[in-house]
Amino acid sequence: MQISRNDTIFALASGAGRAGIAVVRLSGPACRFVLELMAGHVPRPRRLELCRLRHPLSRDLLDEALVAFFPSPNSFTGEDVAELHVHGGRAVIGAVIAGLGEISGCRLAGPGEFSRRALLNGKMDLSAIEGLGDLIDAETEMQRRQAMRQMRGELRDAVERWRTTLIEASAFVEAELDFADESDVPDGLRERAMALLVSVADELRREIARARSGERIRSGLTVVIAGPPNAGKSTLLNALAQRDVAIVSDIPGTTRDSIEVHWDLAGIPVTLVDTAGLRESRDPIEQEGVRRARDRARNADVILSLRAFDSQTEHLQDAPGAVIIPIRTKIDLATGRGVGSDASLDELELSAATGEGVEALVARLETMAKNVVADGGLVTRARHREAFAGALTTLERAISAGPGHPGELFAEDIRLAMRYLGRVTGRVDVEDVLDRLFAGFCIGK
Structure with missing residues (x-):
């Protein structure tokens, strides 16, 4: 990524789409000129002032906006920074962005370019920048806390x-x-x-x-639901996700590919994966589904190994890197059949259809997940x-x-x-890291 430090960059820093307010951010040496040209004057530092924004060429009125100016070096990037708090309609945002693009020396920012300038100007180190990226992406409370600790140093x-x-x-x-x-x-x-x-x-x-604990908080745990066809895998996925994610059918082999659901488990990010039923098949599509199911199981942190109440199928064993929780399912259909008489001592019994036993499974998963991330370090x-x-x-x-x-x-x-x-922290040998890191950032951050 080629970067000119002499350009003034701009981008929408708030979320895209219709909103009450949108924030357009600028950074670079032309910020004062842009404000004088479009807002009529440069506001006092770090104070919001109501200004009329005009197109730099046609002088058409674009919007009435709150404008802020943060002079170098006391800004996020270490350069002069300006923020235009405009009304959040798409037409307004488009007109302001288009107007900025007409000014010589100004250009649209690339992904993460504001943060990259903060790094290059010594406002943040590389680990803090990574923490900022994690904070933007955080989906659970534990991820937010971890990202805040890293961003704060x-x-x-x-x-x-x-x-x-x-x-x-x-x-x-x-x-x-x-x-x-x-x-x-x-x-x-x-x-x-x-x-x-x-x-x-x-x-x-x-x-x-x-290290494993800290990395797991950031990336989350992978929980794979595996077992033979018609063991209730998709029903269990829907019960855990508390919504209809997967198609449920009595026809064996309904699930042909893996279905993923992101799940917040007591603040710990979890990816729940429903997989194709494990069995021998001549159907090439189902064979591929079974292969993918076994691959996902081999790379899982936890495997929920299912078998129906009336099945003699052995639980999955060939996943040495994962914790396997054996589960006997569909117990609501087993009235009078002596459920549990041949169950192993650590086998959970549940009915995803009625909810019986699901709460106990969630509690067990919570305990297991908390043990994995309990000692999260740096x-x-x-x-x-x-x-x-x-x-x-x-x-x-x-x-x-x-x-x-x-x-x-x-x-x-x-x-x-x-x-x-x-x-x-980015003192040495980090150029090969920067492009990959900032490519995943939001435009405007």
């Missing part, structure tokens, strides 16, 4: 604390290397440096162990985990080598560890 502060400790350790090593013959250089510098490395390594190890992305792991590897190498490690190699390991940590 919890991850950045930890990384900077570790970097400061490693800088201190590096200073001890460098002093030993460069001034070993000086009489005023104290003994034991290497040991002091080693103690600092051990303390940072211990914290990194702890955070890496908690890591929210694989990128963070990989950077922490790289830093830990280099520190462990220096620590395991002990006092006999050559000073130059010892110092280099510390520098490498700091470089890995710098990738988290």
Whole structure:
């Protein structure tokens, strides 16, 4: 993504569609000129003022709007920023956007370009930018809290604390290397440096162990409903989602492909997946559905393995990475048949049609999900985990080598560890991350 820092960018910063108010945001060196041209004057900094917006060429009245100006460097992007709070009709928004596009040096912003300028101008570090993106995308309360912590600098502060400790350790090593013959250089510098490395390594190890929890809060858990045809999978999906998502039929093999539903489970994001019935079939479409069902099960966090009350089918077993909850279904049809007589001790019994047992299943899922995310730490992305792991590897190498490690190699390991940590906040080696990150942002953010 080629970016000209000399352009003034603009975009709709509020949601698209009909609304009472829409916010058009600008950032760049021409903000003052744009306000003088379209609003007649530049409002006092950080104060909303009622202005008449006019087209920059025709001078037609476009709208009466509240206008705000945020001078550099005290703005979101670190540049001059302006906001036009116009009426939210599509015609008004279109006319204002079109008018801005007529001004030389102004252009429509790309995805995430406002946030990218904030990063480049030092207003936010990369981890805070990621937290902002997560906050925009947050669907559950737990995701919102996690994103707020990261946006406000919890991850950045930890990384900077570790970097400061490693800088201190590096200073001890460098002093030993460069001034070993000086009489005023104290003994034991290497040991002091080693103690600092051990303390940072211990914290990194702890955070890496908690990484799965943090990543799961952000991306959510995947719960796959699996089992033979007519085991009640689609009925259970509808019962959990509390709406008719999947077609329910007595005809075996109705579900041919996976159906996904996003579910807020006590603040934890969950993707519920209904899958094709597992059985042998000569129908190529159903065969593909069964293959996809097994693939989804192998990559699930939790599998609800269903079998009907009168079925002797074995529960799914070939999903070593998932927690399997065995469930016996359709118990409302089993009156007088001795339901549970051959059920395994941990097999839940329910009727998705009547709701019996569904509440107990939800409670079990809630407990399981809370256990998974209970120890959510600083890591929210694989990128963070990989950077922490790289830093830990280099520190462990220096620590395991002990006092006999050559000073130059010892110092280099510390520098490498700091470089890995710098990738988290955007100090080094992040250009390959930026385009992917900001491509997922909203236009106008």
